[in-house]
Amino acid sequence: MIILGIESSCDDTSVALLDITDTPAHLNPPFPTRGRNRQGRGETIKILAEKTASQIEVHKKYGGVVPEIAGRLHAEKILPVIEEVMKDQPKPDVIAVTSGPGLITGLLVGVETAKTLSYLWNVPIVGVNHIEGHVYSVKIQDTISKKNPISNFQFPILALITSGGHSEIILSTEEGKYEKIGGTKDDAAGECFDKVAKLLGFDYPGGPKISQFAETGNPNAIKFPRPMIDSDNFDFSFSGLKTSALYWLRDHKLSAMRINPIRLVAGIFGVQKEETTINDFCASFEQAIVDLLVFKTLKAVKKYQPKTIILGGGVSANKKLRETLEKEIKLQSPNSLFLIPYSLYSMDNATMIAVAAYHHAKNKDFTKWQDLKANPNWKIYH
Ligand code: KG4
Ligand code: ZN
Secondary structure, three states, X not given: OEEEEEEOOOOEEEEEEEXXXXXXXXXXXXXXXXXXXXXXXXXXXXXXEEEEEEOHHHHHOOOOOOHHHHHHHHHHHHHHHHHHHHOOOOOXXXXXXXXXXXXXXXXXXXXXXXXXHHHHHXXXXXXXXXXXXXXXXXXXXXXXXXXXXXXXXXXXXXXXXXXXXXXXXXXXXXXXXEEEEEEEOOOOHHHHHHHHHHXXXXXOOOHHHHHHHHOOOOOOOOOOOOOOXXXXXXXEOOHHXXXXXXXXXXXXXXXXXXXXXOOOEEEEOOEEEEOOEHHHHXXXXXXXXXXXXXXXXXXXXXXXXXXXXXEEOHHHHOHHHHHHHHHHHHHHOOOOEEEOOOHHXXXXXXXXXXXXXXXXXXXXXXXXXXXXXXXXXXXXXX
């Protein structure tokens, strides 16, 4: 089945053309090293073409995504990107478009374009939830390493989807059915990374920059709070952490970044005191976010005993988060399969939208172009 994916819910105009088929049972590769035997059939996912036009350079100047500008840039880019992806390619059998959640200015561009193509080509549409796209991003093969992806999940799945707009723990007991187990009460984790990065003078999106600086910092240098870590649920809160980072920066001075592992020392009243570097600040702040995300996810794993655990969304590119969660899962839930997307597909992309559409398309879960609407608040769970 040839699927054209379209994603424009935030600041990436992304289009991908995929050929997805059920993998014949005898070709299903064995389950990777740990865990139980695989069940069910996987899919063979072939990327025929993909292209993303990022708007980051424009939004950088404003320190975040400006919805009005995002909408205009999506409108400018969507047809040239589709034209490039479709060059010398067959007409798709299905159009998959992110129809929510996200910025209405961006969603409208993708959805209206999908509707027009559906009308012109007489091809059905699957409206895909952006969060479901991030869940399915783990099925995509890394185009560079060509490592085999894991294309069939075992249910129940527990997914931590954490990005600039979302931080949610979702449970899926069967394909296409989702239940929200926990989520943020205020900011998303990526938003918190980006806001604190802005305080440090880093360009938007600052999450990757914080984690880069954190690599050579001391994660125990500053005792940032872990809001809601003891709450009797699976929810998060990041805005208090952001405020405490703000106050810390107001009340302290950071020394220059650490260029080598030898620490600078400063004498205060005859006592040798180590200065806190920007690396220490970033490492301590990153550690607080990672602790919160990992602690609540593991708490949910303990309760729901999932066979598959997924980490998705832009923040899943964070190395510390990937490694810490993987280590804890190995210790506390060794029989669960832990899946993370190849880093290219952690960020928003149309390939994951096309992959997520496949099971809907097989079930003929189409929406007529006359009925498809962009829904900025679309909840994946019922
Ligand atoms: O999924 P995504 O591309 O867009 C949204 O749906 O929001 O996620 C972007 C978010 C940004 O907040 C960015 O700072 C964060 O993901 N991010 C990271 C890292 N890479 C991207 N946060 C922390 N560490 C990273 N390495
Ligand atoms: Zn996203």
